[in-house]
Amino acid sequence: MSLVSVLYLIFLGMVLLVYYALPQKARPYLLLLSSWAFYAINQGYYLFVLLLSISINYLLCRGWAKHGNRAWVAVSILFNLALLSFFKYLPAIFGFTSLPDGSLLQQIAIPIGLSFFSFQAMGYMLDLHWSGKRQVASMAQYSLFMSFFPQLLAGPIARGKSFIPQVSKASCFNYADMVSGSRRILWGLFKKVVIASNLSPYTDVVFQNYNDHQGITIALAAIAYFIQIYMDFSAYSDIAIGSARLFGYRLMENFRVPLSAKSVTDFWRRWHISLSSWVRDYLFLPLQYQTRAWGKAGLTTATMITFLVIGVWHGANWTLVIFGVLHGIASTWESHSKELRAKLWQSLPKRIGNVLSNLIVFLFIAASAILLRSASIGEAIAIISRIAGSSPLYLGSKQLLVFAISGMLLVFGIDTFKGDIPIDEYIGKQPKALRWALYICLIIALPLIGSLSSENFIYYQY
Amino acid sequence: MKRFVTNAVLLLTISLVLDFGIGKALEYMYFANTSGAPGYVLNHAVSQPYDAYIMGASGAQRGYIPSVISRELGMEVLNTGEAGTNIFHNYATLKLVLKHRTPKLIIWDLTDADYFYRPDAGKTGMITPYYHDPDIKELLYDLDPLNKLWLCSKIYPYNGKILSIVSSYVSKPNAQAAGDKGYHPIEGSINLKMRSQYLRQFSEEQSFIKHRSKDEAAKDALIRKYFHAFIQLCRDNNIRLIAFHCPKAPLNSQIASTPLISEELRAQLQHYNIPLYSIMPGQYPEMNNLSLFFDFSHLNHSGAQVFSRIIAEHIKSELK
Numbered sequence: 001m002s003l004v005s006v007l008y009l010i011f012l013g014m015v016l017l018v019y020y021a022l023p024q025k026a027r028p029y030l031l032l033l034s035s036w037a038f039y040a041i042n043q044g045y046y047l048f049v050l051l052l053s054i055s056i057n058y059l060l061c062r063g064w065a066k067h068g069n070r071a072w073v074a075v076s077i078l079f080n081l082a083l084l085s086f087f088k089y090l091p092a093i094f095g096f097t098s099l100p101d102g103s104l105l106q107q108i109a110i111p112i113g114l115s116f117f118s119f120q121a122m123g124y125m126l127d128l129h130w131s132g133k134r135q136v137a138s139m140a141q142y143s144l145f146m147s148f149f150p151q152l153l154a155g156p157i158a159r160g161k162s163f164i165p166q167v168s169k170a171s172c173f174n175y176a177d178m179v180s181g182s183r184r185i186l187w188g189l190f191k192k193v194v195i196a197s198n199l200s201p202y203t204d205v206v207f208q209n210y211n212d213h214q215g216i217t218i219a220l221a222a223i224a225y226f227i228q229i230y231m232d233f234s235a236y237s238d239i240a241i242g243s244a245r246l247f248g249y250r251l252m253e254n255f256r257v258p259l260s261a262k263s264v265t266d267f268w269r270r271w272h273i274s275l276s277s278w279v280r281d282y283l284f285l286p287l288q289y290q291t292r293a294w295g296k297a298g299l300t301t302a303t304m305i306t307f308l309v310i311g312v313w314h315g316a317n318w319t320l321v322i323f324g325v326l327h328g329i330a331s332t333w334e335s336h337s338k339e340l341r342a343k344l345w346q347s348l349p350k351r352i353g354n355v356l357s358n359l360i361v362f363l364f365i366a367a368s369a370i371l372l373r374s375a376s377i378g379e380a381i382a383i384i385s386r387i388a389g390s391s392p393l394y395l396g397s398k399q400l401l402v403f404a405i406s407g408m409l410l411v412f413g414i415d416t417f418k419g420d421i422p423i424d425e426y427i428g429k430q431p432k433a434l435r436w437a438l439y440i441c442l443i444i445a446l447p448l449i450g451s452l453s454s455e456n457f458i459y460y461q462y
Numbered sequence: 463m464k465r466f467v468t469n470a471v472l473l474l475t476i477s478l479v480l481d482f483g484i485g486k487a488l489e490y491m492y493f494a495n496t497s498g499a500p501g502y503v504l505n506h507a508v509s510q511p512y513d514a515y516i517m518g519a520s521g522a523q524r525g526y527i528p529s530v531i532s533r534e535l536g537m538e539v540l541n542t543g544e545a546g547t548n549i550f551h552n553y554a555t556l557k558l559v560l561k562h563r564t565p566k567l568i569i570w571d572l573t574d575a576d577y578f579y580r581p582d583a584g585k586t587g588m589i590t591p592y593y594h595d596p597d598i599k600e601l602l603y604d605l606d607p608l609n610k611l612w613l614c615s616k617i618y619p620y621n622g623k624i625l626s627i628v629s630s631y632v633s634k635p636n637a638q639a640a641g642d643k644g645y646h647p648i649e650g651s652i653n654l655k656m657r658s659q660y661l662r663q664f665s666e667e668q669s670f671i672k673h674r675s676k677d678e679a680a681k682d683a684l685i686r687k688y689f690h691a692f693i694q695l696c697r698d699n700n701i702r703l704i705a706f707h708c709p710k711a712p713l714n715s716q717i718a719s720t721p722l723i724s725e726e727l728r729a730q731l732q733h734y735n736i737p738l739y740s741i742m743p744g745q746y747p748e749m750n751n752l753s754l755f756f757d758f759s760h761l762n763h764s765g766a767q768v769f770s771r772i773i774a775e776h777i778k779s780e781l782k
Contacts, residue, residue: 006608020463178466209657399625436473444475444484447618 001041003153003239004192011038016246021172028144028167031247035149038137042112042153049111051082054146057121058139064125065134076125080118092316115313116155117146119278124160126282129408141167148153150243152354154206154236154252156274163249169191171248177360183439186240190228190442192235193450194407200451202396207373210382220250222387227408230258233272238423245424252277253422257415264330267365268310275313279306314372319380322436323371330364403449410441464572468644470736485616491631492591492620499639500646501626502544504588507555511563513537516644518571519583520545521708525761526571527770528643534774541644549576550601551687553692557597560699568696569603569777570705572738577689577727578671579681590619604684635764644678647763651683652711652755653753660713660758664689704780705731705738711755719744739776746772 001007013033019027040047056079064072072170087110124145128136137145137160145163205211206221213221244251252274261267268276284306291298299356304325311324334341345353374380395401418426427435446452498506507515515538518524522543532539542555552570559565577581586605591596593613602609612618620627622633630639641647645741652660674682712718721740731738742751749772754765761769 006611055543101736173463175463179469182470209659212656399622402625403622436476439473440477440480443473444480444617447481447612447615447621447622448484449622452621454614 001038001052003150003236003243004189012213012243012246019247021169022099024171024423027247028140031148032140032144033225035144035147035152037146038149039112039152041431046109046111047458049114050147052141053080053117053121053156057146058136058142060129061125061136061142064128065136067301070129070136073125075316077122080122083120084114089110089312089316100432113153113155116157117152119145119157119275119313120160120192121283123278125156127159127161134357137164137167139152140169140259148249149253150240154233154240155272156240156252157249158274159279162252165450166249171419174248177245177248178426180243180428181219181242181415183427184238184245184422186242186439186442187330187423188235188237188238188242188425189237189408190445190450191231191411193452194445195404195411197225197451197453198400198404198407198449199231201400203228203373206394207383210379210386212391213394214386214391217391217394218383218387220393220395222370223366226369228370229369230255230271230319231408231411242424256420257418259412259415260358262354263359264327265334267361268327279313280307283309296336300332303335310385317375318377319371319374322380326371357359358432400451403451405444406449468692482616484634485618488617488620488624488627489591491627492623493626494631495584495635497630497635497639498540498644499630499635500544501588502630502635503644504555504558504592506644508558508562509541510540511538511541513560513565514539514567514569515555515557515565516569516571517542518542518543519547519551519573519575520760521573522571523644523646524648524756525766525769525780526569526773527645527647527707527766529645529702530767531569531774531777534593534771534778535567539569539643541641543571543644544585544588545570546583547579547588548573548583549692550584550586550605551588552576552700553688553695554586554592554601555600556692556701558595559593560695561595562584567702567704567777569615569773570703570721570736571733572705572723572727573611573709574667574722574727575673577682577685577724577730578674579678579685580670581610584685587622590621593619601688604687622742647766648756648760649763650756651753651762652757654752656715656757659666660711663723663758664710664713664717667704668720671724671726675779689730693736698732702781704777705736706771706776707738707740708761709741709743709746710757711749711752711758713758715744715750718742727754737776737780739773741769748772 001011005127011034016029019030023031036047039050039210052178060072060076060079063069064076073436079166091110122156124142126136136142139410141162141164144167145158145160148158148163151158203221203225206217207225210218234255241251241253254272255272258267261270271419284302287305288299291301296299307328308321308326309324311320311322314320314323345357348356370383371380374383414423414426430438491503495502497506498507498569514531514535516522516528516531516539518526520543523541523545524540524543526541526543526692528539528541542552544551573583574580589598590613592603593602593609599613602613606612623761639666693703695701707721707723710717719742719743723738723740728738748768749765754761754768756762756765
């Protein structure tokens with residue numbers, strides 16, 4: 001059940017109705033049961049993996065609270081890494097997927113959302129350990145934290161310290177939350193259906209038949225793919241955040257206008273914030289602290305390891321390792337060349353400097369997105385090497401491209417004006433007539449120019 | 463809660479009113495185009511009577527020349543082929559045509575995609591504007607039960623078509639837009655640099671029916687329901703049905719003599735006594751020429767002329 005499907009909207013509506021009809025104490029239990037039902041609908045008996053992860057992680061947290069021994073933390077991290085490895089990395093490393101059809105190992109699929117809920121579990125345990133407080137949430141609260149359905153499939157990766165207090169907080173029906181949540185969902189649907197899904201046929205055709213294309217077509221497809229991922233994933237996040245808001249829950253923002261980033265480091269502060277802040281807090285900062293005596297070498301080591309983890313988090317493929325390494329190198333270069341770059345930008349008029357740095361980052365990210373798209377390093381090299389050639393410009397269905405571009409103009413236009421404010425807040429600040437005009441435009445655009453057949457999100461695979 | 467519900471109902475009402483208005487305007491402009499241009503071939507098919515209809519997907523649209531077949535048979539022929547479609551489109555076309563006239567003959571360009579689900583063949587966007595028709599509505603509901611909900615929107619049947627509908631309404635389609643009674647010639651010859659890709663395509667097309675997932679099997683069942691219904695419709699109306707299978711570019715002797723049509727599908731045609739002609743370059747030397755092909759699966763205009771003459775001869779002998 002995709003978050004852009006009618007079934008999801010019906011499911012959400014039904015859960016919402018029962019939620020506000022129930023006494024407050026019963027509401028978290030309803031959310032918990034709905035979340036498990038949601039997972040079972042999506043991946044059947046893989047719900048068992050989620051339940052196993054919740055049970056073992058919770059027991060380990062209880063163990064830590066009782067004994068206060070670091071070993072519990074280590075076991076928790078090992079358990080989550082083992083779970084990730086078993087489903088995500090070992091099949092790729094040992095080539096289970098190429099075993100004969102029907103064999104048990106060949107049939108093992110990656111449980112949807114595994115990377116997200118495993119990181120949540122590790123984060124919770126580390127927070128517990130670092131806070132020193134031997135107070136663990138109740139089993140129900142912890143279970144809901146791990147399986148809350150709007151964020152279960154592809155994040156945002158929640159933090160226990162911000163999520164769990166919301167479970168125990170009495171949540172009454174709140175008009176502002178309902179409006180805000182609905183706005184977010186509508187905005188997400190528009191980005192997914194009108195932009196990402198209309199770009200998808202073009203990028204699919206070019207990348208699946210990259211041998212037929214060269215030069216400008218490949219470059220354009222890489223840019224289109226980067227925008228597609230951005231729209232696709234930020235749309236998912238908007239729908240997830242909006243859905244949670246309808247129940248009175250606030251999830252972490254996942255994007256903050258990443259296209260306005262002026263450096264790769266800045267980009268990662270704005271892109272998939274729940275993951276980048278997770279690796280910053282639980283990996284980069286501790287590593288940097290441990291290696292502080294090494295000076296610049298320590299910073300480089302911490303940065304490279306962090307980005308390597310970001311790359312590998314996306315999946316077991318060398319292209320993703322290289323993706324991480326490239327971003328690590330770019331980020332390291334940026335931190336070592338701060339003064340040099342500051343001098344260079346100062347020698348240019350501010351506006352030109354801003355546009356240039358913006359453009360360089362955009363092109364770097366778009367080029368590296370080819371690695372996310374390619375099935376192997378060989379394919380990535382073949383695609384990138386074809387940018388140098390020349391062939392007639394291929395645009396696919398011009399009609400779909402026009403729809404996607406008109407959607408982008410609206411989204412990027414609003415992004416420019418709103419800055420870092422979340423979209424629902426920005427819309428809320430507009431005059432009523434403008435707000436309503438926007439709602440109606442977004443609603444009408446869905447059946448008029450949206451591509452309604454594609455329900456999958458790119459980040460489901462991670 | 464009252465305030466939220468009131469605002470939501472108000473927003474929904476305004477959206478529905480606008481949806482109705484825009485949908486009606488699109489409907490008016492869409493049905494004003496009876497030229498038979500791609501995407502509008504059904505409008506033409508129901509507006510003018512023909513004796514025979516060519517039905518199929520891109521192979522039909524680009525390989526069957528109505529004027530060549532008309533000349534040989536002495537009957538009016540319309541090519542209703544649409545790229546990316548399958549039996550659903552053919553069934554809908556026949557259902558709509560039968561409301562106005564019973565044709566004598568259907569020349570059916572058949573592929574495995576008319577019997578086995580393929581994600582790239584099954585476009586139904588040309589059918590949805592006809593959702594008012596009870597038979598088409600039933601087909602659309604069968605294709606996706608959620609269409610019951612989607613079709614509450616008057617805009618949805620024209621999803622993704624606004625630019626083409628408005629531009630063709632404003633500028634009026636020119637005479638060439640409809641091609642030669644639905645036939646759309648393509649010029650140019652096969653690019654042999656892509657040989658390896660075509661060979662891969664050949665082996666993929668050979669094997670795609672062998673591994674059917676549960677999902678695909680369910681979709682196969684739906685396709686077959688309409689495959690049988692289409693044949694039954696022809697039988698009930700005494701329409702002669704003759705099936706052809708377009709050749710693939712003869713890159714080697716195996717491709718030249720291996721029709722990409724499954725045994726199961728052949729058996730079904732045999733069961734219904736429907737003649738099937740696979741025009742394989744291995745058996746038809748005049749087709750054994752790569753310069754007649756635009757790409758691996760499609761004939762160019764020269765190829766279509768040769769091919770149309772061959773099938774016209776077969777049809778003539780069948781009709782005798």
